[in-house]
Amino acid sequence: MFSYTEVTEEMDIVKTSFSGNLVIVGFGTIAQAVLPLLQEHLDMPQGNVTVVSPHANRRVIHALGIKLIDVALTPSNYEETLRPLLKKGDFLLNLSVSVSSFALIQLCAKEGALYLDTSIEPWEGGYTDVALSVADRSNYALREQVLDFGRKNRNAPTAIVCQGANPGVISALAKQGLLVMAEKCGLSVSPASREEWADLACRLNIRTIQVAEYDSQVINRNKRIGEFINTWSVDGLISESLQPAELGWGSHEKTLPLDATTHASGCQSAIMLNAPGASVHVRGWTPLGPYIGFMITHNESISIADYLTIRDGDTVRYRPTVFYAYRPSDATVLSLHEMAGHCWRTPPIQTTVSDEITSGEDVLGVLLLGNPGGALWYGSRMSVEKARRLAPYNNATSIQVAAGVLSGMLYAIEHPALGVIEPDDVDHQFMLRVAAPYLGIITGEYSDWSPVQHRNWPMAEQVDLDDPWQFSNFRAS
Amino acid sequence: MFSYTEVTEEMDIVKTSFSGNLVIVGFGTIAQAVLPLLQEHLDMPQGNVTVVSPHANRRVIHALGIKLIDVALTPSNYEETLRPLLKKGDFLLNLSVSVSSFALIQLCAKEGALYLDTSIEPWEGGYTDVALSVADRSNYALREQVLDFGRKNRNAPTAIVCQGANPGVISALAKQGLLVMAEKCGLSVSPASREEWADLACRLNIRTIQVAEYDSQVINRNKRIGEFINTWSVDGLISESLQPAELGWGSHEKTLPLDATTHASGCQSAIMLNAPGASVHVRGWTPLGPYIGFMITHNESISIADYLTIRDGDTVRYRPTVFYAYRPSDATVLSLHEMAGHCWRTPPIQTTVSDEITSGEDVLGVLLLGNPGGALWYGSRMSVEKARRLAPYNNATSIQVAAGVLSGMLYAIEHPALGVIEPDDVDHQFMLRVAAPYLGIITGEYSDWSPVQHRNWPMAEQVDLDDPWQFSNFRAS
Numbered sequence: 001m002f003s004y005t006e007v008t009e010e011m012d013i014v015k016t017s018f019s020g021n022l023v024i025v026g027f028g029t030i031a032q033a034v035l036p037l038l039q040e041h042l043d044m045p046q047g048n049v050t051v052v053s054p055h056a057n058r059r060v061i062h063a064l065g066i067k068l069i070d071v072a073l074t075p076s077n078y079e080e081t082l083r084p085l086l087k088k089g090d091f092l093l094n095l096s097v098s099v100s101s102f103a104l105i106q107l108c109a110k111e112g113a114l115y116l117d118t119s120i121e122p123w124e125g126g127y128t129d130v131a132l133s134v135a136d137r138s139n140y141a142l143r144e145q146v147l148d149f150g151r152k153n154r155n156a157p158t159a160i161v162c163q164g165a166n167p168g169v170i171s172a173l174a175k176q177g178l179l180v181m182a183e184k185c186g187l188s189v190s191p192a193s194r195e196e197w198a199d200l201a202c203r204l205n206i207r208t209i210q211v212a213e214y215d216s217q218v219i220n221r222n223k224r225i226g227e228f229i230n231t232w233s234v235d236g237l238i239s240e241s242l243q244p245a246e247l248g249w250g251s252h253e254k255t256l257p258l259d260a261t262t263h264a265s266g267c268q269s270a271i272m273l274n275a276p277g278a279s280v281h282v283r284g285w286t287p288l289g290p291y292i293g294f295m296i297t298h299n300e301s302i303s304i305a306d307y308l309t310i311r312d313g314d315t316v317r318y319r320p321t322v323f324y325a326y327r328p329s330d331a332t333v334l335s336l337h338e339m340a341g342h343c344w345r346t347p348p349i350q351t352t353v354s355d356e357i358t359s360g361e362d363v364l365g366v367l368l369l370g371n372p373g374g375a376l377w378y379g380s381r382m383s384v385e386k387a388r389r390l391a392p393y394n395n396a397t398s399i400q401v402a403a404g405v406l407s408g409m410l411y412a413i414e415h416p417a418l419g420v421i422e423p424d425d426v427d428h429q430f431m432l433r434v435a436a437p438y439l440g441i442i443t444g445e446y447s448d449w450s451p452v453q454h455r456n457w458p459m460a461e462q463v464d465l466d467d468p469w470q471f472s473n474f475r476a477s
Numbered sequence: 478m479f480s481y482t483e484v485t486e487e488m489d490i491v492k493t494s495f496s497g498n499l500v501i502v503g504f505g506t507i508a509q510a511v512l513p514l515l516q517e518h519l520d521m522p523q524g525n526v527t528v529v530s531p532h533a534n535r536r537v538i539h540a541l542g543i544k545l546i547d548v549a550l551t552p553s554n555y556e557e558t559l560r561p562l563l564k565k566g567d568f569l570l571n572l573s574v575s576v577s578s579f580a581l582i583q584l585c586a587k588e589g590a591l592y593l594d595t596s597i598e599p600w601e602g603g604y605t606d607v608a609l610s611v612a613d614r615s616n617y618a619l620r621e622q623v624l625d626f627g628r629k630n631r632n633a634p635t636a637i638v639c640q641g642a643n644p645g646v647i648s649a650l651a652k653q654g655l656l657v658m659a660e661k662c663g664l665s666v667s668p669a670s671r672e673e674w675a676d677l678a679c680r681l682n683i684r685t686i687q688v689a690e691y692d693s694q695v696i697n698r699n700k701r702i703g704e705f706i707n708t709w710s711v712d713g714l715i716s717e718s719l720q721p722a723e724l725g726w727g728s729h730e731k732t733l734p735l736d737a738t739t740h741a742s743g744c745q746s747a748i749m750l751n752a753p754g755a756s757v758h759v760r761g762w763t764p765l766g767p768y769i770g771f772m773i774t775h776n777e778s779i780s781i782a783d784y785l786t787i788r789d790g791d792t793v794r795y796r797p798t799v800f801y802a803y804r805p806s807d808a809t810v811l812s813l814h815e816m817a818g819h820c821w822r823t824p825p826i827q828t829t830v831s832d833e834i835t836s837g838e839d840v841l842g843v844l845l846l847g848n849p850g851g852a853l854w855y856g857s858r859m860s861v862e863k864a865r866r867l868a869p870y871n872n873a874t875s876i877q878v879a880a881g882v883l884s885g886m887l888y889a890i891e892h893p894a895l896g897v898i899e900p901d902d903v904d905h906q907f908m909l910r911v912a913a914p915y916l917g918i919i920t921g922e923y924s925d926w927s928p929v930q931h932r933n934w935p936m937a938e939q940v941d942l943d944d945p946w947q948f949s950n951f952r953a954s
Binding site: 127128130134137216218219222223225242244274275276281283284288289290291292327330333334337338340341342343344345358453454455457458459460476477 | 604605607611614693695696699700702719721751752753758760761765766767768769804807810811814815817818819820821822835930931932934935936937953954
C-alpha cells in the first residue's frame with residue numbers, strides 16, 4: 001500500500017498551468033493561507049488574481065501583488081460585481097462567509113467559470129434567521145439545493161463544494177483509512193466507484209465514522225472576557241456553531257435521539273438535532289487521547305454518510321453514522337463556553353489568532369469504528385512550526401484547509417466539466433497527492449477506544465454496553 | 478443599614494487571645510493562606526502551632542516558625558497521632574482533603590478541643606467508592622451524620638463545619654443580601670432567629686438562591702495536555718466535582734429532574750442528581766455577566782435551604798432552591814473539560830497555581846432570585862493584586878476562604894460550647910466584621926437577569942416562561 005507518511009517530505013509538488021482569471025471572494029485566514037500555495041502550484045500569468053472583499057488586509061494584498069475590489073457581496077450587487085470579472089475558463093474561489101454559494105454557483109454556470117468553496121454558505125444571517133425553519137437552516141438543506149442544481153446541469157463547469165480540510169481532504173482520508181484497515185484485515189480491494197467504497201465500509205463493519213479533530217495550538221496571552229478567539233475564521237466558526245447539530249445517521253442506530261428531526265425529502269442520509277452544534281458534546285478520540293468535542297454540523301457528516309450508503313431498492317441496507325467531534329484550541333473552547341453563557345450571542349471582541357500561536361498542532365482525521373480489529377484513526381498531524389516553514393500567513397489549521405482548496409482547484413482545472421461535485425466525488429489519490437505536502441505527518445493509529453470505555457464511573461450512566469457504536473453512547477450532553 | 482463596602486479599607490481588625498495549642502491538619506493552599514491571618518488576629522503564645530501533613534512545604538513551615546508532624550492521617554493512626562496534641566481548650570483546624578471530619582469531630586469532643594473545617598470530608602476514596610450508594614457519597618449524608626452527632630452532644634466543644642468562603646462566609650453574605658433587599662423593598666426587619674430569616678426570605682419571594690462564583694484569575698502560561706490546574710486545592714476540587722450534584726430543593730419547584738433522587742431520612746432540604754457535579758452545567762450571573770457554571774455539590778446548598786425552610790407541621794410551606802454555579806478559572810474550565818473527556822479519571826499532572834497568577838479576581842456571592850424588584854447579587858470581589866497586598870501566600874480565592882476560616886475560629890473561641898454548628902448558625906454580623914478586610918469589595922448589584930432571558934435562540938428550547946425560577950430553566954446540561 002502507498003503510505004503518504006514516509007514520502008511527505010520528499011514528495012514532488014504537483015503543478016498545473018492555469019491561464020484564466022482567478023477571482024477570490026473573501027480574504028480571511030484561508031484566502032491568505034492558500035494564495036502562497038497557488039503561486040507555487042499554478043502556472044499563472046502575472047496579475048490574473050482579483051480579490052473581492054470588504055475586509056482585506058491591504059498589506060498582504062500588496063505583498064502578494066493582487067488586485068482588490070473593496071466590496072461586500074450581497075444579493076443585490078453580486079451579479080454586477082462579479083460578472084465583469086468572470087468569463088469561460090476563469091475560476092471563482094469562494095472563501096467568504098455569508099455569501100450564498102448557490103448564487104455564485106449559478107452565476108459561474110452561466111458564465112462558464114469553475115467554482116470552489118469550503119462550505120455551502122447562505123446569504124448573511126441565513127444560519128440564524130428565526131423566520132426560517134430549523135431544517136431550512138441546516139447544511140442538509142443547503143446541500144440538497146446545490147446538488148439538485150447539479151443534477152439538472154450535469155455538464156456545467158466543475159463546481160466543487162465544501163473542499164477545505166474538513167469538509168474536503170477528510171473525505172480522501174476516510175477512503176485511505178478504509179484501505180489501510182482493509183489491508184490489515186487481509187482484504188485485497190481497490191474500490192473504483194461509490195458503490196465499491198460503500199461495500200468496503202460495510203465489509204469492514206464500520207458503524208461510525210467520526211471526524212475527530214483536536215487543535216492543541218496555544219497562544220501567547222490569555223483570552224479576555226467578552227473575546228472570541230479562534231485559529232481560523234471566528235465568523236466561520238460562530239456561523240456553523242449556531243446551525244443545528246447534524247450527523248449522518250447510520251443503519252445500525254436503534255433509536256432516534258429525542259431532539260432529532262429527520263428530513264422529508266432528499267437523500268435522507270442525515271438527521272438534525274434541535275440544538276446548536278456547539279451545545280452538543282460528543283466523546284471522541286485522536287492519537288492525543290480521548291476528549292469531549294463539539295458536534296458542529298459539517299457537510300462531510302452528510303456527504304460521507306450519503307456516499308457510503310448501500311440501498312436495496314428504497315431500503316437502506318447499510319450506512320455508517322458520521323459526525324464531527326471538534327475540539328478546537330484552548331482559547332476557542334473557553335470562547336464557546338462563554339458564548340453558551342450568553343445564550344449564543346456573538347461576543348463583542350472577535351480575534352482570529354495566527355502570529356500569536358506559540359506551539360501546538362492540528363490533529364485532524366477520521367476515526368473508523370466498528371471493525372472487530374479495533375478503532376483506526378487516520379489523518380493529518382500538522383504542527384504550527386511546520387506550517388510556518390511551509391508557507392507564509394499560515395498556522396496548523398489554515399494550511400490543512402489550504403491544502404484541500406489547492407487540491408480541489410487543481411482537480412477542477414484538470415476536470416473542468418463535471419458540474420457540481422463534492423470531495424467524495426474527487427479521486428482520493430489525486431487529492432492526497434496534491435495535499436500531502438501540506439498535511440504534516442499523515443498517519444494511522446489503532447486504538448481499543450470506544451465511547452463506552454471507562455464509563456459508569458463514578459456513578460452509573462445510561463450506556464448501551466451491548467452496542468458500543470450507538471450514537472447515544474457518544475453523546476455527552 | 479450597615480454597608481461593608483465603604484468601610485472595608487479602614488475597618489479595625491478584630492483580635493482575640495488564644496492560649497491553647499493549635500493543631501492544623503493539612504497544609505495546602507488554605508492552611509498557608511490562613512496562617513498569616515491567624516498570626517495577625519490571634520494573640521497566641523509562640524510555638525503553639527503544630528501542622529500534621531505529609532506534603533507540607535517545609536520552606537513555608539520554617540518561615541512561619543511552626544512545628545510539623547510529617548504524617549498522613551488514616552483511620553488507623555489518627556487517634557494515636559492527634560490525641561497527644563489535643564487537650565481541653567485546644568483547637569483542631571482541619572484543612573485537609575480525605576481525612577474524615579466526623580472522626581476528628583468525635584475525637585475533639587472527647588478531648589475537649591474546638592474544631593473547624595471548610596468541608597465535611599470522608600476518609601480517602603469515600604467520594605468515589607463505587608461500593609457505596611450514590612446517596613452515601615453525597616454531602617447530604619455526610620452532613621446528616623455530623624449534625625446527628627451534634628444533636629446528641631449539644632454541649633460539646635464548638636465544632637464549626639464547612640466554614641470557608643463557600644461554604645462559610647457565603648451564609649453570612651446571603652443574610653446580608655436579604656437585609657439589603659429588604660431595605661430596598663421598604664421592609665424594616667432585623668431577624669434574630671432561623672425562623673425569622675426564613676420568614677424574611679419568604680416575604681421577599683426568594684425562589685432561588687444561587688451561589689454565583691466567577692474566578693477570572695489567569696496565569697502566565699498555558700495548561701499542558703494532561704494537566705489539571707486550579708487556583709486552590711486540585712485534590713479538593715476534583716473530590717467535590719466527582720460527588721453527585723446536589724442542590725437545595727425549593728418548595729416552588731414543579732417537577733423533580735428525571736435524574737434526581739430524594740432522601741428518605743434527614744432534613745430533606747436537598748436532592749441529588751445521578752451525575753458528578755462537574756457534568757451538570759447551570760446558568761448563572763455575577764456582576765461580570767451571565768455565564769455557565771458547574772453545579773458542584775457544596776454544603777451551603779443544603780444548609781441554606783434547610784435554614785430557610787418554613788414548615789407547617791410536617792409540610793414544607795416555603796423553601797428556596799439553593800445551588801452552586803461555579804465558574805472556576807480559565808485553566809480550571811479547560812481542566813474539567815479535559816477530565817470529562819477522560820471519563821473523570823484524575824489527570825497525571827496536578828498543579829495548584831498561585832504565584833503564576835497574573836491578574837483577575839474571584840467574584841463570589843449569592844444571587845437572590847424571585848423578588849419582583851429584580852435579582853440581587855451580593856458578595857465579595859477580591860482581586861489577586863489586593864489579596865497579595867493583604868497577606869503572603871495568597872491569591873484571590875485563598876484569601877476569601879482564609880477569611881471564612883478566621884472568622885469561624887474567632888467565633889468558636891468566643892463561643893466554645895455550642896457543639897456542632899454550621900455557618901448559618903454563626904452571627905452573620907460577627908462573621909462579616911471579622912472577614913470583611915479580606916473580602917475585597919463587598920457589594921450588591923441588581924440585575925434584570927433571569928435564566929429565561931435571551932433564550933429560545935437560535936432555535937426553540939424547552940423553557941418555562943411562566944415561571945423563570947424553575948430549576949429546569951437554569952440547567953444547561
